[in-house]
Structure formats: C-alpha cells, structure tokens
Amino acid sequence: MSTVRRPDHRSEQHGSHRSARSVHSAGLRHVLTHLITPLLMCIGMGLAYLGAFANPAPHHLPVAVVGSGRSAQLLAQSINDKAGGDLEVRTVADRSAAVERLKHQDIFGAYVIHAQGASKGAAKGATSGGMKSATGGAGGDGAAGGSAKQAPELLVATAGSDTSASVVQKVFTPIAAHQGAPLKVTDVAPTAEDDPTGQGIFFLLVAISIGSYASVAVIGGAGAVLPIRLRAVLAVGTSFVVGLIGTAFAGPVFHLVDHGLRGLWGMAWLYSAGILLIGTGLHTFLKRWTTLGVMALFVMLNFTSSGGIFRPEMQNGFFAALHSFWNGAGFVEGTRSHVYFDDYGLSGHVWTLVWWLVAGLVMVGVAALAERRRRTAAAEAAANAAAVAAAAVAATVPEPVPERAPAPERGSWAERSAGTVQVAGGVGAEVGDGAADVDAAVAAEVEVDAEVEMEEAVGV
Numbered sequence: 001m002s003t004v005r006r007p008d009h010r011s012e013q014h015g016s017h018r019s020a021r022s023v024h025s026a027g028l029r030h031v032l033t034h035l036i037t038p039l040l041m042c043i044g045m046g047l048a049y050l051g052a053f054a055n056p057a058p059h060h061l062p063v064a065v066v067g068s069g070r071s072a073q074l075l076a077q078s079i080n081d082k083a084g085g086d087l088e089v090r091t092v093a094d095r096s097a098a099v100e101r102l103k104h105q106d107i108f109g110a111y112v113i114h115a116q117g118a119s120k121g122a123a124k125g126a127t128s129g130g131m132k133s134a135t136g137g138a139g140g141d142g143a144a145g146g147s148a149k150q151a152p153e154l155l156v157a158t159a160g161s162d163t164s165a166s167v168v169q170k171v172f173t174p175i176a177a178h179q180g181a182p183l184k185v186t187d188v189a190p191t192a193e194d195d196p197t198g199q200g201i202f203f204l205l206v207a208i209s210i211g212s213y214a215s216v217a218v219i220g221g222a223g224a225v226l227p228i229r230l231r232a233v234l235a236v237g238t239s240f241v242v243g244l245i246g247t248a249f250a251g252p253v254f255h256l257v258d259h260g261l262r263g264l265w266g267m268a269w270l271y272s273a274g275i276l277l278i279g280t281g282l283h284t285f286l287k288r289w290t291t292l293g294v295m296a297l298f299v300m301l302n303f304t305s306s307g308g309i310f311r312p313e314m315q316n317g318f319f320a321a322l323h324s325f326w327n328g329a330g331f332v333e334g335t336r337s338h339v340y341f342d343d344y345g346l347s348g349h350v351w352t353l354v355w356w357l358v359a360g361l362v363m364v365g366v367a368a369l370a371e372r373r374r375r376t377a378a379a380e381a382a383a384n385a386a387a388v389a390a391a392a393v394a395a396t397v398p399e400p401v402p403e404r405a406p407a408p409e410r411g412s413w414a415e416r417s418a419g420t421v422q423v424a425g426g427v428g429a430e431v432g433d434g435a436a437d438v439d440a441a442v443a444a445e446v447e448v449d450a451e452v453e454m455e456e457a458v459g460v
Contacts, residue, residue: 037292044292044300052304052319058086058167059320061313064101066112066155068093075113079171087171095155099188102157103341108313109168111175114150151181157189159340161311162197189340192258200256201335202308204246205328208268209302211242212275213294219276220283220290228284228368235276235364243269263338263346270353271331277360284367302328327356 065076068091076089083089090107092098098110154172156165169185176183191198215238223231247265250256257264275298283290305312305322306329312320323329334349 037289040292041295044296048300048304052315053309056163056310056314059313059315059317060085060088061164061167062088062090062107063109063168063171064090064092064098064107064111066092066095066098066110072113075111075175079175083171098155102155102160102188104344105157105160105341108157108160108164108311109172110155111172112153112155114152151184152176152179153184153186155186155188157340158187159189159191159198159336161307161314162191162199163309163314164311167314191340192256194255195257198336199308200250200254201332202303202306204250204256204335205271205306205308205331206303207249208242208246208272208331209275209298209328211245212239212272213279213291213298215242216276216279216283216294217291219280224283228280228364228371231280232277232364235280235360236273239269239273239276242272246272257335257339260339264335267331267334267338267350267353270350270357271327274327274353274356274360277357278363281360281363281365281367284370298328302326305329306332308332325352327353330356 063079065072065079067073067075072091076091079087079089092101092107092110095110095112098107098112101107102110152172152175154169154176156168158165165187169183173183192200195201215235219231219234219238223234226234243265246268247261250264251261275294278297279290279294282293286293301322305315305319305326307323308328312323315323330349330352334346334353337344337346337349
C-alpha cells in the first residue's frame with residue numbers, strides 16, 4: 001500500500017475562497033467609507049437650501065408711504081399694525097426722496113398717493129386687505145373712500161431684488177383697490193433687458209463658484225506633490241482665468257449686464273481667488289474631505305445667503321446674518337451696486353471680498369508652516385531610523401582582538417597579513433550592507449508617501 005499523501009484540493013479551494021472574501025470585504029469597506037462624503041453632501045444641501053428657500057416670508061421689510069401729512073402717517077401706522085412685524089413702514093416727504101432711498105436700497109417699495117381724500121379708503125384697505133391677499137378687498141368700499149383724481153403709484157427697484165419687489169406689490173395692490181383705482185407700478189431701477197428678473201447675477205455666482213472650488217480639488221489633489229508656494233501661485237492664476245470666463249458670460253455671451261464689465265471682472269477675481277486660496281490651504285489639513293469642506297463654505301452657506309434669490313429681509317435670522325459678511329453676498333451685492341445703483345455702497349462689498357482673500361492668504365501661510373513641520377519631523381525620523389540601523393549593524397561585528405607575538409608554527413607573516421585583511425574586508429562588507437539596507441528603507445518610505453498622496457488626490 002502506498003504511503004504517499006494526495007494533495008487536499010478541498011483545503012486549497014477553501015483557502016482561495018477565504019482570500020477572495022477578505023479582498024471583497026476590504027473593497028466594500030473602502031467603498032462605504034467613500035460614500036460618507038456624498039451622503040453628507042446630500043444632508044448638507046437639503047438643510048441649507050430648504051432652510052433658506054422653502055418658506056420665504058418678509059421680516060421687517062422696509063417700505064415707505066410718500067407724504068408728510070397726517071393722512072400718510074395714519075396709513076403707514078395702519079399697515080404696520082396689520083403687518084405684525086413683517087413690514088417696517090415709514091413716511092418720506094416726496095416722490096424724489098422715495099426714489100433716492102430706493103436707489104440706496106434703504107427701502108424696497110414706496111406707495112405714492114396722488115389723490116386728495118384717498119387716504120381714508122387706503123387705510124381701510126390696509127386694515128381689511130391684510131398681508132395675505134394680493135387682489136382681494138376691492139369693492140364698493142373703495143368708492144366710499146373718496147374719488148381718486150389720479151391712480152396711486154408704487155415705486156420699486158427690481159434690480160435690488162425682483163422677489164422683494166413682487167412682495168411689496170402684493171402688499172399695496174389691495175390698498176390701491178380700495179381707492180377704486182388700479183395700482184400703477186414704476187420701476188426706478190430696472191434690470192438689463194436680457195435679465196428681466198435680475199437673477200442672472202446669482203447664476204453667474206454659481207458658475208464662478210463651481211469653477212473655483214472644483215479647481216481646488218485639482219490643485220490640492222493632483223498637485224499635492226508640489227510645494228505650497230507653487231500651489232498658491234496656481235490658485236491665483238486659476239482665479240484670474242475663472243474671473244475672465246465669468247465676465248465673458250455676463251457680458252458678450254448672455255448680456256446679463258450692459259456696462260461695468262471691468263469692475264465686475266475685478267470682483268469676480270477677488271471672489272474666486274479667496275475661494276481657491278482658502279481651499280488650497282485647507283487641503284493640507286482636510287485631505288480627501290476638502291471637497292466637502294469647500295462645498296459647505298462656498299455652496300451650502302454661500303449661495304443661500306448671497307441674496308441672489310431672496311434678500312435677507314425675506315429669510316430667517318441665520319442666513320440674514322450670514323449675508324452681512326459672506327463672500328457670495330459681497331459679490332452679488334457689489335455687482336448690483338456697480339451695475340445698477342451708481343456704485344452706492346460698493347466699497348463695503350469690495351472690502352468683504354478683500355477680507356476673504358486675506359483669509360485665504362493666511363490659510364496658505366498656516367498650511368505652509370504645517371507642511372514644513374511635517375517635513376522636518378519626517379527627516380528627523382528617517383535620520384533616527386538610519387542611526388538605529390547603523391548601530392544594529394555595528395553590534396553584529398565582533399571587536400578586534402589584540403595580536404600576540406606570532407608563533408612559528410602558525411604560518412608566515414604573509415599568511416597572517418592575509419587573514420587580517422580578510423577579517424577587515426568582512427567587517428566592511430557587513431557595514432556596507434547595513435547602510436544599503438537603511439537607504440533602501442528610506443527610499444521605500446518616500447515611495448509609500450508618494451503613493452499615499454496620489455491616493456488622496458484620487459479621493460478628492
């Protein structure tokens with residue numbers, strides 16, 4: 001009977017299956033880890049956009065009633081009482097003063113009463129029409145309020161915000177209906193002909209933002225092996241190009257604005273450079289989470305607080321507070337001021353963009369210090385490892401024994417010399433081999449670091 005054992009194919013198959021399951025488990029964990037980022041983006045975008053845009057309502061929206069007499073004051077007071085804090089109604093002396101305040105965006109609507117004795121019906125309309133109806137309340141009561149010689153007029157500035165102008169019109173339409181006359185709406189600051197709603201500036205902001213934070217992923221990821229100074233230069237150069245692209249969209253391509261393109265490009269460059277520099281600096285610390293970080297800063301919190309769709313007076317307190325200093329609001333309001341409102345308030349919006357650019361420069365400086373410390377620590381660790389390896393090699397070599405007077409029977413002087421040279425050669429070879437091992441270890445460590453950096457680039 002043969003004693004040779006046959007190979008156990010079942011154990012080999014079991015081992016291969018176990019190895020395959022291990023590989024699949026590792027791959028599944030890798031995929032699930034990377035799915036965290038898009039899921040967090042989904043949650044963040046939902047909270048930001050729905051929180052900012054889902055239920056817009058006026059909060060202390062400033063409007064005015066034109067007139068200096070008691071009738072104008074009574075009308076303003078009755079509207080204030082009925083609005084319950086949604087509006088802030090004040091009086092202005094005449095129409096020209098109302099137009100000036102609209103162009104300074106101190107108010108977003110001004111109701112002008114041209115007829116004598118119409119204020120009685122207007123006040124009654126303000127009390128019965130309320131904030132909820134844009135057309136209800138018209139009827140026979142308007143005739144009893146007095147005969148209007150001229151239709152009431154509502155002054156708005158759609159370039160400041162088309163949605164705010166629409167809200168104001170809904171407030172004063174029932175008041176005019178109680179005077180028995182249709183409301184005449186006059187736009188004292190209209191938008192460009194090819195941008196009737198004025199929201200083209202907001203979508204221009206979206207295009208510039210995407211070009212900026214997407215470039216952060218490339219510069220911080222694929223350019224991770226470059227020094228931070230060179231990455232910062234790339235960021236500034238990229239922002240220059242992004243600003244030119246945005247200006248081309250606003251002017252010759254879609255005609256969102258009909259003048260002021262140089263100033264618009266300057267603000268677009270400041271805005272884009274701030275995003276790119278902040279993102280480039282953040283990549284040193286966040287690595288593959290950089291995309292999520294810049295999306296939170298420059299999409300979720302930025303678009304929702306920019307005032308491009310709803311002004312802060314139409315949003316809750318959180319996004320209204322962000323509007324006062326966030327960079328997207330600086331770009332949108334600065335562009336409106338430069339193009340439609342004769343540069344009124346432009347300097348404040350430009351300074352907002354400048355401060356964000358300064359924050360980007362500071363972020364790059366902090367990242368440069370952090371990377372320098374990491375390089376110093378890595379060099380010290382490599383030097384320590386080499387010293388330890390050299391000491392270990394030296395410990396394996398026996399110490400030389402002092403030679404005694406040669407005995408005749410041990411051979412000639414030439415043979416002894418040859419033996420000494422052989423021992424020295426052996427020691428030198430062992431030390432050389434140890435140094436080579438240290439160099440190979442350092443090279444392997446550098447190669448692993450490079451692979452990790454490229455993996456992070458792909459992750460971004």
